[in-house]
Amino acid sequence: MEFWQIMNGSAWVLSGIIAGWLVYDFIRAERQIRDNNNKTNEG
């Protein structure tokens, strides 16, 4: 495979990894916010 095609592919892969991490952490943060809100309501 040519060097630039590898670079293009790498850019796509990196983008996918970052997007995946953002989605993962966003969901995790929302769960924590929901848990914190539930604790506040119970308190």
Added chain:
Amino acid sequence: METTQENKSKIIDSLAKVLGPIHIWALGVGIVLVGEFMGWNFAVAKGGTLGAIIACWVMGVLYISLVMVNTEIGSIIPEAGGQYAMAKYLLGPLAAFNIGLMLVFEYVMLEAADALVVGEILKSLHPDVQALPYIILSLLSLTLLNYKGAYATLTLNFVITAIAVCTIFILLFSTKFYNPVDSLLNLKEASNGLPYGWIGVLGAFQFGIWFYLGIEGTALAAEECRSVGRSLPVGAIVGLATLLTGATITWYVCSGLVRADDLGKSIYPLYDAAIATKMPLVIAALFLGTILSCLASANGCINDASRAWFSMARDTLIPHQFGVLHPKYKTPHRAIVFLLPISLAFGFTGLLDQVVTFSIFSALLVYVFSGIMMFKFRKMYPMGYIDRGYVCPAHPLPAIVLITLTSATLLGMYFGYWINIIGGLLFYFLASVWFLKYRYPNVDLDHFIKPRWPRPKGY
């Protein structure tokens, strides 16, 4: 059903105060410096070489007026947030909603334009390079940086902005402009003067703005400043001086190295100017400078746009769900993630001048409001009625200059971009209808402005 007050109590913390003057300078210049590396040169297409430099200086006068007006009003308004906060206190919820939206779209379009240029300049390396993956990667990686925290991103901005500034001087000195015998610059041959006369100069104004657009974004970071009274004025003034110098050097070098016809349609004028020198080190420096300036700008824009969206949510102008901070990073993560697809969508289009124009149009509408607010502000708080940290000299001259030059720029934008004007006005009109119908009943007017806001004269 939760009340607005209960929702607000769930906003766990405020934004962390970690920024100093150098960060404000980096934020202001970092967003704006990219204007030297791309976009301003469309002024050459509209008004010719001379038209572009006239537009550059005239728009400099506009921004000096804007900074003076903003600084006086900002010294009284008890909240950070630039023109958005000013509109809250001076014009009311509908105007604040519109100005907030305009600021957000100004920065979202700018970050899309930045990513576009990164993709295109990488594409210039080899025919097999695709622009799209790098456009997406640029936006995603900077979004990640902002998602995780402001201090790291803006410290990084200082470094990459400083490097980008240096590359402009590398190009300048490589041309040996100081030696008439050896100088590479040939302004007389490359320039096309004023091909469309003074109408062309008017048309060039909209892209002359690109040298400075975004400097007002420094105010949006005020909430995260360690010392607002010192950081904002010092950062903004030094930033404006940097930009005025850089703009003139940029025009001089590019106009002397690249023929006007080519300069008027270039996506990366400084890089094309470097290519014209045929010096590999200079070419490499400007390649790096262009990419770094675009990344610094996009970084600042993501920061500013998300904070503006967050502020609007806290003020109940948009759904309160956007006013929540990340539990670990204390960043407005929902706002950051929400705005990402919008900038990606505009980055996909590949139409740099269209994206730039929408950003400029949004900014121009904000500047019109700024001039109007200055008149209202002085009427509500005449001189001697209240102490203020800064007094705008020679009022009402700066406000009149601001409104006049902004109106002239909008008129000039009509030439070639009248569809953009109509589209933009339609967008903000429809947004206003949505706000009045669906959001205004939910606006918490009791807490919309701080209770210690001084009473206007006569109230």
